[in-house]
Amino acid sequence: MLRESLSDGTVTIRRFDLNDLERDLEAKDEEQIKWLWGAEDREKWVAMSSDQRRAHARATIMMYRDTFGPGPKWSFAVDADDESYVAYVDCDLANQHVPHGQANVAYSSHPAFRGSGYVSRAVRLVFRYLEENTEATEAHINVAADNEPSLRVARAVGAEAANQWVDEQGNSMIRFVYRLR
Ligand SMILES: CC(C)(COP(=O)(O)OP(=O)(O)OC[C@H]1O[C@@H](n2cnc3c(N)ncnc32)[C@H](O)[C@@H]1OP(=O)(O)O)[C@@H](O)C(=O)NCCC(=O)NCCS
Structure with a gap:
């Protein structure tokens, strides 16, 4: 039976529920959209009314909640x-930029809580979650070379820079790898 949450005493990672909707809408700022979203999603979001945005965010949270189980994500x-x-x-465990069966790890912070050390703690918990629940031996964090706050997270959790590559949009990316278990 998969655990639905994991805590280090300060930070807890857990399955989503619909009470997360308001905070989710608040957290979608320029930084998150710039670094984490594809160009197509960005354009769609800009064209949506606020009701459409709420419905879209709600559906995404329900998807996170309902697909939490056997994986691969x-x-x-x-x-x-x-x-x-x-x-x-x-x-x-099925990300196109990572060898199949290995883990891609991605993250974003609510703007009001950036710089609190919460994200690096959460990423360390995800490493533990992967070790306890999957066969993956590597966690990959792919970061745009000019995304300084995200580079800080990758370094803080002890992941090592492995190689540089260029994504579909032409962005220069750095792959960090953390050896699990
Ligand atoms: C990238 C992002 C998630 C980082 O969030 P964050 O809140 O700064 O992360 P943390 O506070 O956990 O910081 C990570 C490390 O950097 C340190 N740090 C944070 N801000 C710092 C600063 N201004 N100066 C020096 N160190 C800093 C933290 O102490 C922590 O190190 P520690 O674990 O040793 O304490 C956030 O900027 C964000 O939401 N960006 C938009 C989405 C995004 O870019 N996602 C990543 C795509 S690859």
Whole structure:
């Protein structure tokens, strides 16, 4: 039976639920959209009314909640101290930029909680989650070479820069690899 949450005493990663909707809408700022979204999703989001945005975010949270199980992807809400959903983190064993069966790890923080150390704690918990629940031996974090805050997370969790590559949009990317178990 898969665990639905994991905690280090300060930060907890857990399965999503619909109470996360308001915070999710608040957290979608320029930074998140710039670094984490593909060009197509960005254009669609810009064209949506606020009701459409809410319906879209709600459907995405339901998808995170309902696909949490056998994998290959787990999306977690991150709680910290007394605050709910301060960040998002996921791991995906079927990501096109990572060898099949190895994990791609991605993350984003609610703007009000950036710089609190919550994301690096959450990523360390995801590593533990992968070790306890999957056969993956590597976690990959692919970061745009000029995304300084994200480079800090990758370095803080002890992942090592492995190679540089160029994504479909022409962005220069650095692959960080963390050896699991
Ligand atoms: C990238 C992002 C998630 C980083 O979030 P964050 O809140 O800064 O992350 P953390 O606070 O956990 O910081 C990570 C490390 O950098 C340190 N740090 C954070 N801000 C710092 C600063 N201004 N100066 C020096 N160190 C800093 C933290 O202490 C932590 O190290 P530690 O674990 O040793 O304490 C956030 O900027 C974000 O949401 N960006 C938009 C989405 C995005 O780019 N996602 C990544 C795509 S690859």
